Amino acid sequence: MTTVAERVSAEHAVGEQLTAIWEESPGLHSWFATVDHKRIGRRYLFTAALFFVFAGLEAMAMRTQLARPDEHLLTPEAYNQLFTLHGTTMIFLFATPMLFGFGNVLVPLMIGARDMAFPRLNAFGYWVFASSGFLMSASLLFGAAPDGGWFSYVPLTEKAYLPGAGTDVYCVGLLLLGISTTAGAINFIVTALTMRAPGMSLNRVPMFVWSIVVTSFLVLFALPVLNVDNAMLFLDRRWGYHFFDRAHGGDAVLWQHLFWLFGHPDVYIIVLPALGIVSSIVPVFARRPLAAYPLLVLSTIGTGVIGFGVWVHHMFAVGLPQLALSFFSAASLIITIPAGIQIFSWAITIALGRLVVRTPMLFVLGFLAVFVMGGVTGVMFAVVPFDQQTTDSYFVVAHFHYVLFGGAVFPILGALYFWLPKITGRMLSERLGRWSFWIVLLGFNLTFLPMHIQGLLGMPRRVYTYQSGLGWDLWNMLETIGAYILLVGLALTLFNILRSLRSGPVAPDNPWGGESLEWATSSPPAPYNFAVVPTVHSLHPMWDEQTLATMVADRDDPERALTDGKLGLRTSDLDGIAEHPLELPEETLTPFVTAAGLLAIALGFLLGHYVIAYVGAGITVIGIWGWQWPKREPQEASA
Amino acid sequence: MAASRISARTVRGSLVLLGIGLLGGCGGRQSALDPAGPGARRIAGLWWGFFAISVVVFVVVMFFVLWALVLRRGPDVTPRPGGDRAVVLAGVVVPVLVLVGVYGAGLHVMTEQRTTGHKAAFAIDVIGHDWWWEVRYPDQRIVTANEIHIPVGRPVTVRLATKDVIHSFWVPSLQSKTDLVPGKSNETWLLADHAGRFRGQCAEYCGLQHAGMGFVVIADPPAVFDAWVAQESGDRTAPTTASAQRGEQVFESQSCASCHTIRGTTAGGTLGPDLTHFGSRSTLGAGVAPNDRGWLGGWIANSQTVKPGNLMPPQPLDPQELRSLLDYLEGLK
Numbered sequence: 001m002t003t004v005a006e007r008v009s010a011e012h013a014v015g016e017q018l019t020a021i022w023e024e025s026p027g028l029h030s031w032f033a034t035v036d037h038k039r040i041g042r043r044y045l046f047t048a049a050l051f052f053v054f055a056g057l058e059a060m061a062m063r064t065q066l067a068r069p070d071e072h073l074l075t076p077e078a079y080n081q082l083f084t085l086h087g088t089t090m091i092f093l094f095a096t097p098m099l100f101g102f103g104n105v106l107v108p109l110m111i112g113a114r115d116m117a118f119p120r121l122n123a124f125g126y127w128v129f130a131s132s133g134f135l136m137s138a139s140l141l142f143g144a145a146p147d148g149g150w151f152s153y154v155p156l157t158e159k160a161y162l163p164g165a166g167t168d169v170y171c172v173g174l175l176l177l178g179i180s181t182t183a184g185a186i187n188f189i190v191t192a193l194t195m196r197a198p199g200m201s202l203n204r205v206p207m208f209v210w211s212i213v214v215t216s217f218l219v220l221f222a223l224p225v226l227n228v229d230n231a232m233l234f235l236d237r238r239w240g241y242h243f244f245d246r247a248h249g250g251d252a253v254l255w256q257h258l259f260w261l262f263g264h265p266d267v268y269i270i271v272l273p274a275l276g277i278v279s280s281i282v283p284v285f286a287r288r289p290l291a292a293y294p295l296l297v298l299s300t301i302g303t304g305v306i307g308f309g310v311w312v313h314h315m316f317a318v319g320l321p322q323l324a325l326s327f328f329s330a331a332s333l334i335i336t337i338p339a340g341i342q343i344f345s346w347a348i349t350i351a352l353g354r355l356v357v358r359t360p361m362l363f364v365l366g367f368l369a370v371f372v373m374g375g376v377t378g379v380m381f382a383v384v385p386f387d388q389q390t391t392d393s394y395f396v397v398a399h400f401h402y403v404l405f406g407g408a409v410f411p412i413l414g415a416l417y418f419w420l421p422k423i424t425g426r427m428l429s430e431r432l433g434r435w436s437f438w439i440v441l442l443g444f445n446l447t448f449l450p451m452h453i454q455g456l457l458g459m460p461r462r463v464y465t466y467q468s469g470l471g472w473d474l475w476n477m478l479e480t481i482g483a484y485i486l487l488v489g490l491a492l493t494l495f496n497i498l499r500s501l502r503s504g505p506v507a508p509d510n511p512w513g514g515e516s517l518e519w520a521t522s523s524p525p526a527p528y529n530f531a532v533v534p535t536v537h538s539l540h541p542m543w544d545e546q547t548l549a550t551m552v553a554d555r556d557d558p559e560r561a562l563t564d565g566k567l568g569l570r571t572s573d574l575d576g577i578a579e580h581p582l583e584l585p586e587e588t589l590t591p592f593v594t595a596a597g598l599l600a601i602a603l604g605f606l607l608g609h610y611v612i613a614y615v616g617a618g619i620t621v622i623g624i625w626g627w628q629w630p631k632r633e634p635q636e637a638s639a
Numbered sequence: 640m641a642a643s644r645i646s647a648r649t650v651r652g653s654l655v656l657l658g659i660g661l662l663g664g665c666g667g668r669q670s671a672l673d674p675a676g677p678g679a680r681r682i683a684g685l686w687w688g689f690f691a692i693s694v695v696v697f698v699v700v701m702f703f704v705l706w707a708l709v710l711r712r713g714p715d716v717t718p719r720p721g722g723d724r725a726v727v728l729a730g731v732v733v734p735v736l737v738l739v740g741v742y743g744a745g746l747h748v749m750t751e752q753r754t755t756g757h758k759a760a761f762a763i764d765v766i767g768h769d770w771w772w773e774v775r776y777p778d779q780r781i782v783t784a785n786e787i788h789i790p791v792g793r794p795v796t797v798r799l800a801t802k803d804v805i806h807s808f809w810v811p812s813l814q815s816k817t818d819l820v821p822g823k824s825n826e827t828w829l830l831a832d833h834a835g836r837f838r839g840q841c842a843e844y845c846g847l848q849h850a851g852m853g854f855v856v857i858a859d860p861p862a863v864f865d866a867w868v869a870q871e872s873g874d875r876t877a878p879t880t881a882s883a884q885r886g887e888q889v890f891e892s893q894s895c896a897s898c899h900t901i902r903g904t905t906a907g908g909t910l911g912p913d914l915t916h917f918g919s920r921s922t923l924g925a926g927v928a929p930n931d932r933g934w935l936g937g938w939i940a941n942s943q944t945v946k947p948g949n950l951m952p953p954q955p956l957d958p959q960e961l962r963s964l965l966d967y968l969e970g971l972k
Binding site: 075076077080148149153155156161162251252253286287288289291292295317318319322325326329330333334336337340341342343344345347348349350351352354355357365368369373375376377379380382383384385386388389390391393456457458459460461462463464465466467470471 | 670681682689692696701704708713727729731744745752769803812817822825840841842845846849927947948
C-alpha cells in the first residue's frame with residue numbers, strides 16, 4: 001500500500017529519457033509558459049481556494065450584519081454588493097474552477113494519459129479564468145461591484161435602476177469566464193474520449209472521469225445561453241437596446257428563462273463532479289467496488305439530460321400558465337430519481353464493505369447526511385404550491401446551501417485530504433483533519449439548519465436587515481454563531497494544508513489503497529505521469545493484479561514507453577484500443593498572450609475605451625498566430 | 640375539511656414544540672407555519688407531510704451508514720460483493736412510488752388554490768413601487784398604501800402590477816408568493832378565516848431597500864371592514880385646529896404636494912403614497928417604523944436616516960412648520 005513496485009521498475013527503465021523530454025525549464029518563463037496539466041490543475045485549485053476565502057469572508061460580513069435585528073454595521077449598498085459577489089464568486093469562481101482543478105490534475109492520471117489532449121488550451125483556460133476572477137473581485141475595491149444579485153434580474157439590472165458599473169462588470173466578467181469554462185470543457189471531453197490508456201473501454205472509466213465528461217457536455221450546452229443573456233443585457237445597458245424592455249417589445253421574463261436554462265444545469269455542473277469525487281472515495285474506504293456502477297453512469301448522464309428540462313421551477317411565482325407549471329413540476333420530481341440511485345449506491349456499497357474511517361471518508365459520510373437533507377427539500381421545491389410559499393425565503397437559502405455546501409464543499413474537502421498527498425507529495429495531519437471535520441459539520445448545520453425554520457417563519461432572503469419581534473431573532477443569532485464555528489473548522493483545514501506543505505510526512509505512492517490509476521504514479525507524479533503507459537484490465541486497475549504488471553512487461557515496448565519525443569497515446573473512443581502516438585506541445589507563452597489580449601478586450605468594453613479593446617484584439621490575434629505557427633517538422637509516427 | 644383541521648392543529652402544536660412563541664409582534668405575524676386562511680393552511684399541510692417523508696428518507700440512508708460504522712469495521716470483516724438489486728429497489732422502485740404520491744398531492748393543492756380564487760367578493764389592485772405598495776380599491780374608490788384591509792371570510796382578488804422593477808407579493812400566513820412583473824397582469828387572492836393583522840413583505844430582490852418593503856393585511860369582521868370602507872373612501876378629514884390648518888397650507892405650498900395626494904386638497908402628486916387617510920395607518924415607509932409623532936417628525940426631516948436610499952428627499956422645514964404639519968398629518972384619520 002505504499003510504493004508501487006511496478007512504477008519504480010518502469011521508471012528505472014525509461015524514466016531518465018522521459019524526464020529529459022518532459023521536464024519544463026525552471027524559472028519565471030516556465031511559470032507563465034507551462035502546459036503541464038498538473039501545474040495548471042494546482043493553479044486552478046489554489047486560485048479557486050483564494051476565491052473561496054474571499055467569498056467566505058463576504059459571507060461572514062453578511063452574517064455579522066444579520067446577527068441582530070436593525071443592525072447598522074453595513075449599509076444597504078454594501079450588503080447588496082456583498083451578497084451579489086458572494087453568490088457570483090462561489091458559483092462561478094470557486095465551485096466550477098475548483099472542480100475543474102481536480103479534473104485537470106486527475107483526469108489524465110486516472111485514465112493513464114501523459115497530459116490533456118490540448119495542453120495549451122488548458123493553460124489558456126486558466127489564464128482567462130484568473131483574469132476574469134480578479135476583474136470581478138477587484139471591482140469591490142473601486143466601489144463598482146455588481147449589486148443586482150448573482151441572478152441579475154432585469155429590469156432591476158437595467159441602466160435605469162442600477163446605473164453604476166457593477167452590472168457591466170458582471171456581464172463582461174462572466175462572458176470572459178465563459179470562454180475559459182468552454183475551453184476547459186472541450187478539453188476534458190476530447191481527453192477522456194481519445195487519450196485513455198489501452199484497454200480502458202467505456203465500461204472501465206472511473207466515475208470521476210464520467211462525471212467530468214457529463215459536466216463538460218452540460219457546460220457546452222448551458223453556457224451559450226448565459227452568454228447570450230449577458231450579451232443582450234450589456235447591449236441594453238450600453239447601447240440602449242430593448243431586449244428586456246416591455247415598452248419597446250422586449251420581455252423581462254426572457255432574462256429569467258435564459259438565466260435559469262443555464263442556471264439549473266449549472267447546479268449539476270457544480271454537483272456532478274463533486275459526486276464523482278464521492279464515487280472515487282467511497283469504494284476505497286469501503287474496500288469494495290461501487291455497487292451498480294452501470295446504473296451510476298446512467299444516472300449521471302440522465303441527470304445531465306433531464307437537468308435541461310426543469311428550469312421553470314425557479315420561476316413558479318412569476319405567473320406562468322398552470323399547465324406549464326405542472327409539467328415542470330413533474331420533470332423536477334423525476335430528476336431526483338438519478339440522485340436517489342447515487343445516494344443508495346454509495347450507502348449500499350458502504351453497508352456491504354469493510355468501512356475504514358479516515359478523514360476523506362469522514363467528509364464523505366458527512367456529505368451523505370447533509371446532501372440527503374438538501375435533496376429532500378429539493379423534492380419539496382418541485383411541488384408548485386410549496387415552492388410558491390418558500391421560494392425567495394430563507395428556506396431556499398437553507399436548501400441550496402445543503403445542496404451546494406453539502407454536495408460540493410464537503411466532497412471537495414474530502415478530496416483535498418484524499419488527493420493532496422498525491423498532488424503535493426505530503427500527507428495531511430489526520431488529527432487536525434478530524435477536528436476540522438467535526439467543527440465544520442457542527443458549524444455548517446448550526447448555520448444552515450435554522451434557516452429552514454426562519455424561512456417558514458416568513459423571512460425573505462436578500463434583506464440587509466429585519467425587524468425584531470417576528471420570531472427570527474434567535475435563529476439569526478444562532479446562524480451567525482454557527483458561521484463563526486464553520487470559519488474555525490475551515491481555517492483548521494487551511495492550516496493543516498499549509499503545515500503539511502512545510503513539514504508534512506512524505507506521501508507514499510498509494511497511501512489509501514486506491515483503485516484507480518492515479519495511485520500508480522509517484523507522489524507527486526513525474527512530469528510524464530506514467531513511464532510506461534499501462535494496459536487496463538478492469539474498472540479497478542489498482543486492484544486487478546494485471547494492469548500494473550503491464551507497466552513492467554511493456555517497458556521495452558516503444559509503443560508504450562513512447563520515448564521518441566513528447567508523446568501521448570491516442571486510443572479509440574469507445575473501446576480504448578491503442579491507435580498511434582500523439583505529439584504534445586512544448587511549453588509556450590502563446591496561451592498567456594492570447595488570454596492577456598482577451599482581458600484587454602474585456603477591459604476596453606467595460607471602461608468604454610474601445611481603443612483598448614482594439615489593442616486587445618490585436619494581441620489576441622498575435623497570440624493565436626504564434627500558437628498555430630508550426631514550430632518544427634511534424635514527427636513521423638513510429639509505426 | 641377534517642384533514643385541514645387536523646393539520647392546522649398539528650401545525651399549532653408543533654409550533655409550540657419548536658419554541659416559537661414570539662409570533663405576533665408589533666407588525667402582525669408573518670409565519671407560513673401559522674396559517675390564518677386556506678391559502679397558507681393547505682401549504683402548511685403539505686409541509687408537514689413532506690417533513691415526515693424527509694425524516695424517513697434521512698433515517699433510512701443514515702441507517703446504512705450507522706450499520707456500517709457499527710458492524711462493518713475491523714480486520715475480521717470481509718467486504719461482500721453485489722448490492723445492485725438493492726440499489727434498484729431503494730433508489731428507483733421506492734422513490735418512484737413516493738414521488739407519484741408527492742406529485743398527486745401537489746396537483747391537488749394547486750387545483751384547490753386556483754378554485755378558491757374564483758369566488759372573490761371584489762378585486763383590488765396592488766402596485767409595487769421602489770420601495771412601497773400602492774393599494775387601490777376601484778369599486779370602493781379607495782387609494783391607500785402599505786395596508787390592505789379585507790373582510791374576514793370573503794376572498795378578495797388581488798391584481799398585481801409594478802411601476803418599476805419586479806417585486807413579489809407575499810403574506811406568509813395567508814397566501815404564497817406571486818411576482819409583480821412589468822407588462823404582466825398577475826393575480827392572486829387573499830382570504831382570512833379570522834380577524835387579525837398579517838404581515839407581508841416583498842420577496843423578490845428589488846434593489847437598495849428591498850428589506851424595507853413591508854406591508855400589513857388587516858382582516859376585520861365585515862361590519863368593521865364596511866366602516867373602514869366608508870371612512871377611507873371619502874376625502875380627507877378637514878383640519879380643525881389652527882395648527883393643523885397651517886399644516887395643510889405647509890403641505891400644499893412646500894414640495895410635499897408634488898409627490899403626494901391628499902384628496903380634498905390641491906395636493907395631487909402621484910410619485911409617493913396617497914396620504915388622504917394617513918393618520919389611520921399604523922406604519923411609516925412601508926413598515927419600517929411605527930407611525931407616531933416622533934418617527935413621523937424624523938421621517939419628514941430626513942427619511943434617509945430611517946430608510947436609507949428611499950426616494951423621499953429630506954425636507955428642511957422650520958420647527959414651527961414641522962409641528963403644524965405633524966398636527967395636520969396625524970389628524971388625517
